[in-house]
Amino acid sequence: MAKHSVKSIGILTGGGDCPGLNAVIRAVVRRALLLDYEVIGIKNGWQGLIKEMTEPLTLLSVSGILPRGGTILGTSRTNPLKSEEDKKKVLGNIRKLKLDYLIAIGGEDTLGVARRLALEEGVKVVGVPKTIDNDVEGTDQTFGFDTAVSIVTEAIDRLHTTAESHQRVMVVEVMGRHTGWIAVVSGLAGGADCILTPERPMTIQEICRILEKRHARGRLFSIVVVAEGFQLAGAEDLVTKDQSLDPFGHVHLGGIGEIIAQQIEKHTGFETRVTVLGHIQRGGSPTSFDRVLGTRYGVKAVELLHEGKWGTMVALRGNKITYIPLERAMRKLKHVDPELIRTAEMFYG
Numbered sequence: 001m002a003k004h005s006v007k008s009i010g011i012l013t014g015g016g017d018c019p020g021l022n023a024v025i026r027a028v029v030r031r032a033l034l035l036d037y038e039v040i041g042i043k044n045g046w047q048g049l050i051k052e053m054t055e056p057l058t059l060l061s062v063s064g065i066l067p068r069g070g071t072i073l074g075t076s077r078t079n080p081l082k083s084e085e086d087k088k089k090v091l092g093n094i095r096k097l098k099l100d101y102l103i104a105i106g107g108e109d110t111l112g113v114a115r116r117l118a119l120e121e122g123v124k125v126v127g128v129p130k131t132i133d134n135d136v137e138g139t140d141q142t143f144g145f146d147t148a149v150s151i152v153t154e155a156i157d158r159l160h161t162t163a164e165s166h167q168r169v170m171v172v173e174v175m176g177r178h179t180g181w182i183a184v185v186s187g188l189a190g191g192a193d194c195i196l197t198p199e200r201p202m203t204i205q206e207i208c209r210i211l212e213k214r215h216a217r218g219r220l221f222s223i224v225v226v227a228e229g230f231q232l233a234g235a236e237d238l239v240t241k242d243q244s245l246d247p248f249g250h251v252h253l254g255g256i257g258e259i260i261a262q263q264i265e266k267h268t269g270f271e272t273r274v275t276v277l278g279h280i281q282r283g284g285s286p287t288s289f290d291r292v293l294g295t296r297y298g299v300k301a302v303e304l305l306h307e308g309k310w311g312t313m314v315a316l317r318g319n320k321i322t323y324i325p326l327e328r329a330m331r332k333l334k335h336v337d338p339e340l341i342r343t344a345e346m347f348y349g
C-alpha cells in the first residue's frame, strides 16, 4: 500500500498515570500495525497536541514495555478546552499531523475532553478508561485499579503485624478522590476493622464505638482504612492539602487520615498512628489483571476505529470487552456498590 494512503492513529495518555498504561499503548501499536495503520505517540497528554510534540510508535518502541509502570508517552493534567486558543491549536495540529483517528487513554477529565472533541468537533476518537480510582461510569472496571488495590492490600498486611505488636490503631489513608473503591476493596482484602469512604459519612463516635467493641473482645489493635475523600458526618468541607485547584477544577485531597487518627486517640485513648500511602499506589509494575485488561482495551480501541465506531469508549461488562458511546459514559461518578460496603461492614469491630 502506498505510504500516503496509510491511515494514522494518534495516541495519548492524560491525567494521573497508573500501572497498565504501557500495556494499552503496546496493544494499540501491535493491533494497529496488523491492520496497516501507523501510530503516532502524542507526548504528555493533551499538551502534546497543543505543542505538537509527537513521536512515531513502532514495534521497537513498544517492545518490553508490558510490565513497566507509568507511561512511555508521558502525561499531564492539561485541559485544552480551557481556552479557545488551545482548542484551536489541538484541532489545527490534528489536521497538520494528519491524524485520522485518536485514542485517548484517561479518566473522567481526559475522556471528558475526548467526548467534547467527538461531539462538538467531529474528531474521530475512541476513549480508554484508566484510573486507579475506578470511578468512571460506563465500565465495570478501569485498568490500574487492581494494581492499586494490590499495593494497598500488601500495605495493610504489613501494618497488621506492627499494629498487633504495639497494640495500636493504624489509620491508612488511601487515594480514590471522591469515591471509596480503593478503600473498600483493599480494606475487604486486607481485613480492615473499619473502612471510611465518601459514600458513607460517619461520626467520630461511630468510628470509636467500632474500635472499642473490638478492644472489648480482646483484639487490642485495629486497622482503619480511610479514603482521601471521606468526610466526617456533619463536616462542611473536604480535607485538602491546599486551596489550589488543578486545570480541571479538582481540589488536592489529603490529610483526613491525620485528623481521624488524632480524633481516635483523643476519644478512645488508644495509641494511634497514621500511614499515607500516596503515590506509591500509582507506581510500579501492573498486576497480571491490569496487563490483560489494558491489552484487551487497546486491541478493542483500534478495532472500534477500524469499524468506524468512533465517539465511543471501550468498556468491561462482566468478563466481556465492549464499548459505549462517549456521551453515555461519565455522566456522573461511579460510586462504590452498596453491596460491597454492606459486606465490608459485617467485619467491622
Ligand code: F6P
Residues within 6 Å of the ligand: 016, 107, 131, 132, 133, 175, 176, 177, 228, 253, 282
Ligand atoms: O485520579 C488519580 C489520583 O491518584 C487520585 O486518587 C488522587 O486524588 C489524585 O490522582 C492525585 O493527583 P496528583 O498526582 O496530581 O497529586
